[in-house]
Amino acid sequence: MILPIEFRYRKPRVTSRDKRTAPSGALEHQDLLSGFVRLHVLHHAVKEDVYGQWMIEELARHGYRLSAGTLYPMLHAMERRGYLKSTQVQVGRTHRRVYRATALGQEALDAAETKLRELFREVVEER
Numbered sequence: 001m002i003l004p005i006e007f008r009y010r011k012p013r014v015t016s017r018d019k020r021t022a023p024s025g026a027l028e029h030q031d032l033l034s035g036f037v038r039l040h041v042l043h044h045a046v047k048e049d050v051y052g053q054w055m056i057e058e059l060a061r062h063g064y065r066l067s068a069g070t071l072y073p074m075l076h077a078m079e080r081r082g083y084l085k086s087t088q089v090q091v092g093r094t095h096r097r098v099y100r101a102t103a104l105g106q107e108a109l110d111a112a113e114t115k116l117r118e119l120f121r122e123v124v125e126e127r
């Protein structure tokens with residue numbers, strides 16, 4: 001089953017600075033933020049099958065602008081490392097590659113959650 005798009009988050013603010021400096025399709029501050037993106041992917045892939053275009057739209061809702069050329073290699077790398085497992089599913093007359101978190105992916109997300117709470121406390125709440 002494919003996740004429906006949810007609308008429980010606020011739309012991210014786009015500042016004039018973002019518009020000026022963000023290269024289209026690329027992830028600004030990629031080195032720092034790509035870990036967030038991977039955790040975001042894992043978070044959804046633990047619950048349900050996800051696929052590239054859905055993930056791009058989901059991330060866009062959270063203010064991450066990624067092209068397929070950025071996201072797909074990330075998904076492939078996560079699969080190579082054993083965090084995700086993909087399968088081809090038939091959609092109408094075409095095929096779609098869907099991803100699901102593995103047990104290792106679940107374990108990694110659990111470990112990250114603890115770190116994330118701690119980081120959130122320090123970076124956001126103590127500011």
Ligand SMILES: [Zn+2]
Binds near residue numbers: 058
């Ligand atoms: Zn999400």
